[in-house]
Amino acid sequence: MNPNQALWEKGDFTRIAATMRESGEALVASLGITPGLKVLDLGCGDGTTALPEARRGADVLGVDIARNLVEAATRRAQAEGLANCRFQQGDATNLSDLADRRFDLVVTIFGAMFAPKPFDVAKEMVRVTRPGGRIVMGNWIPNDPTLVAQILKISSAYSPPPPDGFISPMTWGVESNVTDRFAAAGVPGDRISFLKDTYIFNAPLRPTAFLAEFRTSYGPTMNAFDAAEQNGKSAELQKELEALFERQNTSRNGSTSIPATFLRVTVRV
């Protein structure tokens, strides 16, 4: 199986996504979605942003490489009776079953950044967007001091070295890389804008219990614990992540609320 698919099907990302709904809604509220807008939500997970897009009347296709998440998104949309929202499995590096210029808006929040071959991903996103349309990406930022960048940094320190030629997903959080990738897809730099934005993870759990969700449900953290266990270092990894979660938590009432900074990229095609 495609290792990227295996990584995301290994866990149950819905458990983490459940803590990201408010920020997903807020992000979608800022996109200026109008009824009938044709939206591709790429790396849609279980629909954190796709469902709010559909609630605003957009005609939404969600694409994700993980079959379990496509099923979860479909169930969530059906439960809400959202007929203008459907989901299918697909790979951001090759969207060959989607026609050129089909979408007004491509949204990919912490989604396409995780696909390999970033130049192919940029090319595919540009290809399926109509001229005058937009691409909006949310990308975690390498070495940022906030939650997700730190989880991924700590996790990678306990994981085996990646294979030769591996390009870190975090490279999408560097403006010059984003510009180069879209330039290669034919979009000049003056059509790309950048903004630092914030997602807030809200969980009705103490930080250590929230970390347990990552340990059992979030593919990259699960892999790090698997590798750490083989080296007898899982207690060390647990301690490092616990300190991170406790330090970043802003809630004082026994629950967890952790802000995380990301790079928001808007591309005018």
Ligand SMILES: C[S@@+](CC[C@H](N)C(=O)[O-])C[C@H]1O[C@@H](n2cnc3c(N)ncnc32)[C@H](O)[C@@H]1O
């Ligand atoms: C961190 S989750 C974010 C999900 C969703 N966008 C959200 O905001 O909750 C990353 C998602 O990207 C998907 N993904 C990873 N690589 C992909 C690829 N090559 N093509 C399509 N989806 C991919 C994963 O399956 C996963 O659902």
